[in-house]
Amino acid sequence: MAKMTLDELRKLRESKKKELDLRSPDNKSIHVVVGMGTSGIANGAKKTLQAFVDELSDQGLTNVSVRQVGGMGLDFAEPTVEVAVPEMPTVIYGNVDEEVARKIVRKHILGKQLINEHIYDRPAADIVEGTE
Amino acid sequence: MAFHHYVLVCGGTGCVSSKADDLFGELAKALDQEGIRDDVQLVKTGCFGFCEQGPIVKVLPEESFYVGVKPADAAEIVSEHIVKGRQVDRLLYKEEDSKVHAKVDDISFYQKQFRIVLRNCGFIDPENIDEYIARDGYLALERALTGGMTPDDIIEELKESGLRGRGGAGFPTWQKWGFSKAVEADQKYVVCNADEGDPGAYMDRSVLEGDPHSIIEAMAIAGYTCGADTGFVYCRAEYPLAIHRLEVAIKQATEAGLLGDNILGTDFSFTIEIRLGAGAFVCGEETALLASIEGKRGMPIPRPPFPAVKGLWEKPTVINNVETLANIPVIISRGGEWFAKVGTEKSRGTKVFALTGKIKNSGLVEVPMGTTLRDIIYNIGGGIPDGRAFKAVQTGGPSGGVITADYLDTPIDYEHLQELGSIMGSGGMIVMDEDDCMLDVAKFYLEFTVEESCGKCAPCRVGGRKLYNILDRMAKGTAEEEDFGRIEDIGQAMKRASLCGLGQTAPNPVLSVIKYFPEEIGAHVKEGRCPAGVCKGLIQYYIDPEKCIGCTLCARRCPVNVIAGERKEVHVIDQNGCIKCGECFDACKFGAVIRR
Numbered sequence: 001m002a003k004m005t006l007d008e009l010r011k012l013r014e015s016k017k018k019e020l021d022l023r024s025p026d027n028k029s030i031h032v033v034v035g036m037g038t039s040g041i042a043n044g045a046k047k048t049l050q051a052f053v054d055e056l057s058d059q060g061l062t063n064v065s066v067r068q069v070g071g072m073g074l075d076f077a078e079p080t081v082e083v084a085v086p087e088m089p090t091v092i093y094g095n096v097d098e099e100v101a102r103k104i105v106r107k108h109i110l111g112k113q114l115i116n117e118h119i120y121d122r123p124a125a126d127i128v129e130g131t132e
Numbered sequence: 133m134a135f136h137h138y139v140l141v142c143g144g145t146g147c148v149s150s151k152a153d154d155l156f157g158e159l160a161k162a163l164d165q166e167g168i169r170d171d172v173q174l175v176k177t178g179c180f181g182f183c184e185q186g187p188i189v190k191v192l193p194e195e196s197f198y199v200g201v202k203p204a205d206a207a208e209i210v211s212e213h214i215v216k217g218r219q220v221d222r223l224l225y226k227e228e229d230s231k232v233h234a235k236v237d238d239i240s241f242y243q244k245q246f247r248i249v250l251r252n253c254g255f256i257d258p259e260n261i262d263e264y265i266a267r268d269g270y271l272a273l274e275r276a277l278t279g280g281m282t283p284d285d286i287i288e289e290l291k292e293s294g295l296r297g298r299g300g301a302g303f304p305t306w307q308k309w310g311f312s313k314a315v316e317a318d319q320k321y322v323v324c325n326a327d328e329g330d331p332g333a334y335m336d337r338s339v340l341e342g343d344p345h346s347i348i349e350a351m352a353i354a355g356y357t358c359g360a361d362t363g364f365v366y367c368r369a370e371y372p373l374a375i376h377r378l379e380v381a382i383k384q385a386t387e388a389g390l391l392g393d394n395i396l397g398t399d400f401s402f403t404i405e406i407r408l409g410a411g412a413f414v415c416g417e418e419t420a421l422l423a424s425i426e427g428k429r430g431m432p433i434p435r436p437p438f439p440a441v442k443g444l445w446e447k448p449t450v451i452n453n454v455e456t457l458a459n460i461p462v463i464i465s466r467g468g469e470w471f472a473k474v475g476t477e478k479s480r481g482t483k484v485f486a487l488t489g490k491i492k493n494s495g496l497v498e499v500p501m502g503t504t505l506r507d508i509i510y511n512i513g514g515g516i517p518d519g520r521a522f523k524a525v526q527t528g529g530p531s532g533g534v535i536t537a538d539y540l541d542t543p544i545d546y547e548h549l550q551e552l553g554s555i556m557g558s559g560g561m562i563v564m565d566e567d568d569c570m571l572d573v574a575k576f577y578l579e580f581t582v583e584e585s586c587g588k589c590a591p592c593r594v595g596g597r598k599l600y601n602i603l604d605r606m607a608k609g610t611a612e613e614e615d616f617g618r619i620e621d622i623g624q625a626m627k628r629a630s631l632c633g634l635g636q637t638a639p640n641p642v643l644s645v646i647k648y649f650p651e652e653i654g655a656h657v658k659e660g661r662c663p664a665g666v667c668k669g670l671i672q673y674y675i676d677p678e679k680c681i682g683c684t685l686c687a688r689r690c691p692v693n694v695i696a697g698e699r700k701e702v703h704v705i706d707q708n709g710c711i712k713c714g715e716c717f718d719a720c721k722f723g724a725v726i727r728r
Contacts, residue, residue, distance in 0.1 A: 001636070003389030006278055006396050016266030035254055037341045038334075038373050049484060060688075071498030072254025072344020077178055082254070086703075087134050094178050100381035108282075112134040117143055119177035121190070124245035124498065126255070127462075128267045 030064040030109060032056075033082040035095075039073025045079035051098035052081075055105040064109065077120050083108055094120040106126060135173045137214050138192040144179025145492075146287075146514060147186035151203055156721055158206035165207075166215055172213070179493060183514045185225070198223040244619065245473060247498045249298075249335070249458040253342030258377045261384040264345040270462035274440030275348050277398045281464075283313055284659060293482030295460075299325055299416075299453030300531065300633070301556050302479070311440035312358040314684045320360035321449040322351050324441075324457055325421060326367035326374070329413040330529030330581060333560035335484040336454035338496055340374035341415040346379035348404060350457035351501050353390065353464060353619050354450050355402040357407040363404040364444070366421050367674035368411055378406060395424070402647055413530075413584035417632045418451045431586045432632035443551065453558070455484055475501035479545035483556065487521050489525075489563040494515050501702075502543040505535060520565040524648070528557030530577045530584075531637030533644025534570065553636070553644045569666035570645040570652050575603045577641040581634060592635025595626040600640060606653065608669035609660035616657075619646065665727050668712040672728060677702045686716035686725060 004012070034049045036042070049066065056064050077094025083104060084090040091114060092105060100118055107113050126131050141147075141156050156176060163169045180188045187201040189209065196208065196219050205223060212218050247253075256263035264270070275281055283288075290306035297303045312320060324347055328336040340347065351363040355614035367375055382404050385391040386405040393401045407425050414420045415430040423442050424430040443449025452636050459481060463471045472480050479501035485508065488494050499508060506524060509515065518695030524534040532614055533554035535542070540550050551558050564573065599622050605611040630636045655661045663672040675695075676687070680702045687695040687703055694710050697703030705716070718727045 002387075004393075004396070006274065007387075009265065009390075009396065011363055012262065015270070016262045020263055020266045033254075037253075037338055037466045038371075041373070050226060063454060067232050068259075069256055069259050069261070070253045071338055072342075073338065073497075075495035076493045077495075084255075089195075090190075103297075103308050114138055114140075114175045117178065117408070119140060119175060121177075121180045124247040124250075127246075127248060127251050128255075129334060 009017050017124070030065045030086070031082070031084040032064060032104075033069050033084075034066070035071045035074075035078065035080040035082075036068040039075045040071050040078045040080065043078040048079045048081065048096050048101045051101035052105065055102045059105060059110065060103075061105070061109065063088075073123060074120055080120065084110055088112060088114075092120050092122055093118045135171060136590075137172045138175055139172060139209075139214070140175050140190040140192065142180045142186060142188040142190075144186070144286040144514065146179070146183030147188060150186050152187040154203040155189070155201060155206060157201040159189075160369055162207045162210035163174045163214075163415050165525040166210055166323050167417060168195060169325050170208075170250065172214060175423055181493060181514055182225075183492075184510050188222075194219070197225045199225045199323050216304035221274060222414055222465050231566075237695045243584050244497055244503070244507055246482055246500050248462050248471070249455050249484050250342070250472070250496065250498050251462070251517055252346065253338055256343065258342055258344055259380045261345060261388060261390075263383065264343070264662050268465055269345055269622065272389065272461040273352050274396065275354075275464060276353050277400055283359070286353065286464065287313065287469040289464060290460075293459075293463045293471040294468075294475075294478075295456065295463060295471065296479065296482065296546065297453060297552070298455035298459075300528075300555065300559070302556060305452065305456060308440050308452070309357050310358075311438065311449055315441055315448040317359075317423055317448050319362075319445075319447045320364040321444045322354045322360045322448055323422070323449055323451040324351055324363065324365040324442065325418065325451055325453045326371070327364055327409045327414065327416040328368065328371075328412075328454070328558060329584075330415045330531075330558050330560045331577075332488045332562050333486045333529060333558045335486055336373050337374050337529050337561055339454050340371065344378045345385065346380055346458045346461055347378070347454060348385050348391065349402060350452075350460035352395070353400045354452065354457075356400050358448070358452070359450075361403070363402065364407050364425055364680050365404060366407045366409055366415070366425055369408040370411055374634070375406060375408065384408070405439055412586070412632050413580070414586045417634060418559075420632065421451070422449065422466045428587075431588045432634075434631060438508070455559070476543060476545045478547055483559055484722075485511050485559045485561040487561050487563065489561075490516050490520065490565040490568070491563040498546075500705050501545045504541050504543055506512065506540040508544070508561070509540070513563070516563065520567065523564045523568060524570065525701055526562040526564065526573060526577075526641070527560065528640070529560045530581045531633065531640055532557050532560075534564075534573070534648055536648045553640070553647060554566060554669065555640070567664055567666070569662055569664035570649040570655055570663070570665045571603065572664075574642045574645045575600070575607060578603060578638065581638040585634065585638075589629070589635060591626045591629040591645070592631070592638060595622045595630075596635070596638050598622050599626075599639060603642065606656045606661075607667040609656065611657045613657065616646065619643070671712055672707060673705055673714070673717055674726045674728070675705055675708060675713065676724045676726055679722050679726075681722060683721070684721050685721070689715045689719040 024067045081096045189198040189201045295305045296394045415424045417432045420430045420432040439449045484498045578600045586614040587593045602615045682700040
């Protein structure tokens with residue numbers, strides 16, 4: 001990335017804002033977001049991430065973006081994964097090992113069903129959304 | 133085919149014991165009766181917290197959060213909410229149920245948590261600067277540099293926000309920055325203290341791992357405000373992932389022109405370097421930290437002069453902790469007034485706690501200042517596992533103290549914690565239940581500070597060791613009544629005469645358990661008894677010959693093979709070889725192993 005001017009910074013912010021807004025109803029693509037802080041990784045988040053990548057490729061799904069983020073602090077339920085599928089509510093899954101990851105691809109992303117026993121609540125409302 | 137609605141029923145143990153299973157069955161029945169079983173997915177979830185108000189039902193996509201739902205309410209939720217689209221108001225979680233004071237109008241939330249510091253953790257890829265920028269990242273720096281904000285405006289904004297240092301002592305941030313700005317000097321520095329050392333605290337690590345750009349942005353703003361062009365992040369080498377992500381972030385910010393020369397086309401320049409700490413706890417103390425950056429042995433020096441006036445290489449230096457800095461971009465971009473609405477009068481904003489120990493939902497929680505311990509432990513943390521009773525919570529790590537069940541409803545802020553003889557510290561919160569011995573807890577923290585004392589001043593070096601020896605005697609049953617007076621004397625001397633915070637606060641865990649658990653500590657000294665059955669010098673394991681059926685399980689589990697006895701014969705523990713690990717006690721299915 002080259003050095004940005006003020007205008008370029010502002011433009012980048014606006015364009016990326018739309019892309020990142022998983023919870024927006026206009027969001028048309030599928031997102032899998034894996035928590036990769038120290039506690040997530042210690043609980044197997046790297047294997048979970050790999051399982052998503054493998055299963056998505058096994059199922060021939062190419063329209064899914066898999067991303068890493070830091071931990072959201074739900075350490076008792078690591079690894080945690082946020083899944084956003086258009087026309088479905090965006091949910092956070094906890095205790096996602098490789099098997100659950102594969103289940104999420106088959107049942108949630110392909111079958112449009114939520115997975116029992118693994119949904120957790122977002123710990124807090126997002127304060128950034130309210131900013132103009 | 134996607135469903136119209138998703139009905140989530142909390143499957144945490146708290147909710148299950150309050151009939152969540154029956155509720156699940158009733159909801160399924162009601163969906164069948166309405167003939168909409170195929171349109172609605174009924175899902176059992178993990179624990180939602182809020183266990184005191186369970187069972188919890190959440191209906192998506194509306195995000196309706198129902199609490200205290202009884203099996204009899206199932207039909208109403210289905211016929212009213214799902215079929216007719218009308219929320220069942222009487223079951224909805226109401227904000228007045230919460231004692232949390234976050235009067236921020238533009239955010240509707242039923243959550244107990246309120247996240248300013250952790251706003252981006254779990255949202256953005258920390259190794260992608262674009263994602264930080266998309267979430268209003270570098271907006272504050274942009275406003276400061278190009279929006280006509282003078283350094284004085286920034287200090288004024290911080291003053292209005294009421295932000296105080298999150299590293300422990302709670303010094304007002306605006307004053308610190310103001311002191312440094314006021315000094316004339318050819319060179320000034322900004323330092324980020326990421327030498328997080330309290331046992332059980334890891335919020336700084338999480339911020340660096342999840343949102344490193346927020347620290348970079350805040351340090352640049354501090355540089356602009358105070359007139360510094362160089363920043364250092366002092367991070368412990370035990371945090372390799374945090375260091376890696378920070379390195380990536382610094383590189384990206386430099387390439388994007390958000391660090392380096394002439395940032396955003398202005399004449400402000402700022403660079404950041406990382407310095408690794410070797411893990412000495414005392415290097416979290418600011419003067420010791422600065423010595424370590426200079427390449428000297430990490431030992432504190434007396435203040436004043438404070439680092440803001442005379443710090444790194446004797447130049448004015450602003451030192452802020454990671455969590456403090458993470459607040460800065462939000463305060464500048466949303467305004468000090470907005471920030472000041474959160475929290476209590478003297479303690480504004482939020483605090484991140486690392487909730488660990490005997491707690492169901494361990495992890496990081498960020499709550500408005502003034503939230504009660506009860507809310508944190510029972511509503512967010514889900515309470516104590518295995519039906520055990522809450523005993524105390526330790527805050528402030530080796531510098532803090534314990535808070536007992538009597539004070540569960542005390543609002544948590546700097547002032548109230550100090551009144552209780554503890555401190556905010558960096559925000560470690562270790563929950564203890566009835567199986568924990570408070571003497572053992574105090575001994576653990578003291579052992580830590582004795583180990584970590586740099587040895588420069590005698591009150592800390594000698595006093596800490598003496599205190600530890602007394603506690604060790606207590607734990608072995610060889611202490612005497614007079615030792616209580618000695619603890620008091622040594623403790624007060626250390627508090628008054630130690631050179632830095634480490635020694636001054638080291639007696640706190642001991643003094644605190646003696647104050648709040650006099651009977652338990654007294655039992656060790658007067659009766660040679662450890663009520664919680666933890667102190668190995670005071671307990672013995674016996675096998676009750678009446679109850680032992682000779683199953684041999686204890687003998688097989690014993691790691692030192694000191695349990696003798698043939699199959700179907702009464703077993704006996706050889707007290708001479710017993711290491712009191714308690715394996716036999718836990719293993720026996722007949723209650724035949726007795727601890728006393």
